[in-house]
């Protein structure tokens with residue numbers, strides 16, 4: 188997720204779940220090709236498994252970006268066909284490509300030919316006045332024909348005119364039954380459902396309905412302890428004792444030290460930690476301490492320790 192799932196966020200989330208697949212922010216193929224790839228793609232080895240998400244619609248560029256991403260050690264390269272970009276200003280990428288499955292097939296074919304790791308697709312159920320029940324099966328048929336076997340489907344349309352990207356995450360209605368039907372119609376494909384999934388009970392219900400996977404965006408970011416700390420145990424069947432949010436805060440301290448030593452700033456990391464104690468006594472004090480102090484010059488791990496004290500005092 189743009190501006191959210193940077194490397195610091197992913198490191199934090201990986202401390203909470205060993206098994207969930209983590210995704211980068213989307214990087215467009217031209218940005219990667221023309222930019223500082225080492226800086227854009229750097230990640231901590233602890234983040235594995237981690238998927239790089241690319242945006243674009245030029246097969247040759249996407250192949251090149253895929254090669255660069257795979258060479259940097261990503262476990263999967265994902266093509267974004269879900270982002271409601273403005274088709275005029277931003278060039279042709281994201282959800283607008285739901286209208287051009289043939290071009291998407293060309294893109295993924297080029298990416299697969301260039302990639303030693305799996306190429307996957309994240310898509311919508313349709314855009315604008317498309318009829319999802321017609322276009323989604325066609326899209327899956329055509330794109331899987333080019334070799335993709337794993338899709339994450341955001342179960343709502345994108346309306347490319349008149350809605351902001353934020354509205355496009357909430358306003359178009361969710362159609363989970365259609366996505367479930369796709370799993371029945373394409374049993375050989377690995378299909379994950381995305382959109383509006385708030386907790387692990389809802390995630391489990393989608394798995395019980397036959398889905399192969401569940402992708403959780405905003406809830407995992409805002410309430411990471413609720414979603415991620417129990418995911419290994421409840422979803423992946425791990426038997427070791429889940430860590431607590433307090434454990435996670437403490438485990439972040441050496442990572443924070445290393446980041447500060449390398450010249451980074453505290454709030455680059457702590458901005459992703461604000462929701463760690465969401466819903467628990469002391470959450471407000473935790474959040475306030477981090478928000479007010481972590482951006483100050485020279486702020487260090489002592490700010491996190493002070494914030495944590497707000498939580499532990501409430502618990503005592």
Ligand SMILES: Cc1cc2nc3c(=O)[nH]c(=O)nc-3n(C[C@H](O)[C@H](O)[C@H](O)COP(=O)(O)O)c2cc1C
Nearest residue numbers: 188189212213267309341356382383384403404405
């Ligand atoms: C701040 C933000 C940035 C996002 N950036 C991306 C992105 O880069 N690529 C992508 O495929 N989806 C992106 N999304 C959409 C989410 O991946 C997801 O599809 C959407 O929020 C619905 O799922 P949710 O209800 O679980 O959040 C973003 C969402 C948010 C809130």
